[in-house]
Amino acid sequence: xxxxxxxxxxxxxxxxxxxxxxxxxxxxxxxxxxxxxxxxxxxxxxxxxxxxxxxxxxxxxxxxxxxxxxxxxxxxxxxxxxxxxxxxxxxxxxxxxxxxxxxxxxxxxxxxxxxxxxxxxxxxxxxxxxxxxxxxxxxxxxxxxxxxxxxxxxxxxxxxxxxxxxxxxxxxxxxxxxxxxxxxxxxxxxxxxxxxxxxxxxxxxxxxxxxxxxxxxxxxxxxxxxxxxxxxxxxx
Numbered sequence: 270x271x272x273x274x275x276x277x278x279x280x281x282x283x284x285x286x287x288x289x290x291x292x293x294x295x296x297x298x299x300x301x302x303x304x305x306x307x308x309x310x311x312x313x314x315x316x317x318x319x320x321x322x323x324x325x326x327x328x329x330x331x332x333x334x335x336x337x338x339x340x341x342x343x344x345x346x347x348x349x350x351x352x353x354x355x356x357x358x359x360x361x362x363x364x365x366x367x368x369x370x371x372x373x374x375x376x377x378x379x380x381x382x383x384x385x386x387x388x389x390x391x392x393x394x395x396x397x398x399x400x401x402x403x404x405x406x407x408x409x410x411x412x413x414x415x416x417x418x419x420x421x422x423x424x425x426x427x428x429x430x431x432x433x434x435x436x437x438x439x440x441x442x443x444x445x446x447x448x449x450x451x452x453x454x455x456x457x458x459x460x461x462x463x464x465x466x467x468x469x470x471x472x473x474x475x476x477x478x479x480x481x482x483x484x485x486x487x488x489x490x491x492x493x494x495x496x497x498x499x500x501x502x503x504x505x
Contacts, residue, residue, distance in 0.1 A: 410439045410477065413429070413442050413443070415500065416428045416447055417453055419446075419447075419450065425498050443473050444463065446469065446470055451495075452466060452467055453493050454491070455474075456491075456492075457476070
């Protein structure tokens with residue numbers, strides 16, 4: 270006849286073995302959740318259909334996922350402006366159509382062709398006026414070198430023998446005695462001159478002739494002890 274305590278001990282060992290096996294199964298790995306099993310995540314309670322717990326699954330997926338929707342036109346334009354950079358890494362100005370035309374305007378505002386007016390405003394050729402003022406009437410004077418020759422026979426030759434001075438000009442004379450034997454006198458019609466001009470010498474007369482506006486004739490009497498010559502000055 271068997272001992273009842275032995276059966277009680279074996280049953281106790283069996284139950285302990287089952288508990289150990291159950292515990293070991295839990296430690297080795299979890300069984301996948303069954304149908305309707307709910308798992309808590311960081312974003313909330315998600316059922317196995319992928320939707321938040323308590324949210325109506327009849328709504329479109331696009332409405333439930335606003336973060337995945339495509340950006341609007343305004344956001345796209347802002348992103349393009351923010352992302353478009355130039356060669357140096359700085360934000361470029363292209364694409365800003367409303368502002369691009371307001372600052373350009375350089376060609377229309379410069380107006381160089383209309384506002385410069387350099388040819389019309391300079392007036393340099395008109396203001397020079399050198400050509401009209403450079404006429405002989407304003408040139409000031411006519412210088413004439415008069416050569417006086419007296420030969421060994423006391424014959425006198427004067428070159429030039431006379432002069433014609435245009436109106437408005439004054440005449441100045443240099444009297445040159447080329448004689449090697451005779452001194453000469455040069456006496457002017459205004460009552461002055463040079464007496465006994467030495468041989469080979471030149472008298473630079475300081476007084477001008479033909480300074481009056483009316484036409485007239487002046488002269489110079491050139492003479493030696495044995496000859497004379499009247500030199501005519503025609504003031505036109």
